[in-house]
Amino acid sequence: MSAARLEFATSRSTEFVDLTERIRDEVGRAGLRNGRVHLQSLHTTVGLAVNENEPLLLRDFQEMLERIAPTGAGYEHDDFTRRIDVALDEPVNGHAHCRQLLLSAFLTLLVEDGELVMGRWQSVFAVELDGPRRRQLAMQLDGDFVRPQRVDLPEALVEVELARQLMVDPEPVAAPMRRLVEAGGKRLRPRLVQLTAGIGPRNDPLRAAELAAAVELLHNATLIHDDYVDESTHRRGRPTVAAAEGPERAIAVGDYYFAKATRLIAEIGNPAVTSAVAEALEAICASQIDDVALRGAYPGDRESYMGVVRGKTASLFAAACASGALLSEAPPEVVGALRRYGDLLGTAFQMADDMVDFSSSSGKPVGLDIRQRVLSLPLIYAADDRVVGPEVRKLLAGTLGDAEVGRVTELVTTSDALPRVRREAQALVEDAVRQIENVELDGLRPVLAGLARAAVDRNS
């Protein structure tokens, strides 16, 4: 499954925006071979339609909408004196809502052999009914994907580099790391390295893949020690190194790949890159200490949470973005913008990860973070909640068995905590995207924006 947002701006009050080519591009970019494209309007005054893109016909549609739901025809929705919670900028738009009811908010299109299945005269429209505005559609693609070569090649380079590095290592350290690496993972950090390494004038995909693989090894080395500290038994569906081979082996394997990754990065020969990653690693370790210390005051507060997350997760995202750009000798303002983008994205990513703990469709046991007393923003917000907060705090103060974890999960999901965290994560992502708005990124901005949004809109 692939998810993205289609954004567009309208310039008139009623407007038919033809999105057919953009959707075709998205199908091609994602490599969807056979499947479906699902579109959903995220607005109550934007509809979706499939019809002919003929200017006079579009005018006919507009006049039809005007006849059925005329502008200013005394809609009760427009009587602000009788409504509560009316925003200061609330438009008079009863007609637009009524017109939207005649259209659909959802659309599914079929894809066969990599092509949208469309009739000769068919086009896909987003119908603006209360413009001009900036608008968004949610889009999901599902089915069989054949990834296009330009996306596949960099990813394959990292996998080859990871396999090559693990092949030359002594088996007692290589075997546990190989199991962890082969179990998957999102590979977001290496992807960020590779993308940002294409921005500056010195674009060398092989060196970028070496750096990306080293960053991924470093990330996995920290996970191996984390799992011992958290007493986790499984990661990515497999037993953790500590659970499978004992804590002594886990510490040695983590140390080995910590050292090897820093050596591989140093050997690339760019001191700024080496320093960027070394600073991130130090921030990760310092935040781990804070994280464990805060478990005594579980679930903690938002400020402490943000401090830990920025060090523990966001710092490596920021370093991944900055180091790729530094490797390609991108200008300092670009490196700075990407570092800020990575920092915000990493924080949002962790918030999304926290929400996954409450999702039964994630493939992970629900409530694992609660059981392990891992810092979690939804839990912090639920503990602050006026209604459920007292019971959440009381449960967290005691022993957490299955019943207690289940009840806490129930309380969190019935409160406003999850939507609140989601809004916050989405706002951080939009802030991340703004950081890269005013720098030259050689056409990569949409990819980075899409990657950031997808990192938050996920359930696993």
Add this chain to the structure above:
Amino acid sequence: MSVQQLDRELDRLQGLWSDGLSDAYRVYLDSVRHFDADVQPKLALAAALIEVGTRLQGLGGRAAPPTTLLMGDLCLARGSRLLADNAPLAVQVAFARAIESISSAAASETPAPPTRPLLQQSLGATR
């Protein structure tokens, strides 16, 4: 450079200073005389942090409890950052290879080479 000037580098680790870190630091000072004066204390501290860090972790012996492991991790990370910012590439690589060799021996449950001579040798690496 005085101990006070190294304060920033000892953030969160002050407790270790009187618990073996200062002794190790002084020993390594003798191994960094061939570097510029301003980086000598940083490189000696890097080596001391790495030695103390692996010892705290229990590398090659009984695993440290989680909180002690994390302290050891921070020592290693800070030592590594000090090397990244102040050491020539050859020294950075030699230190990494030293940790690789110690940890690989630990994972294989074979005797590890003694840490201090290995790190002192790393400080003399030129290629």
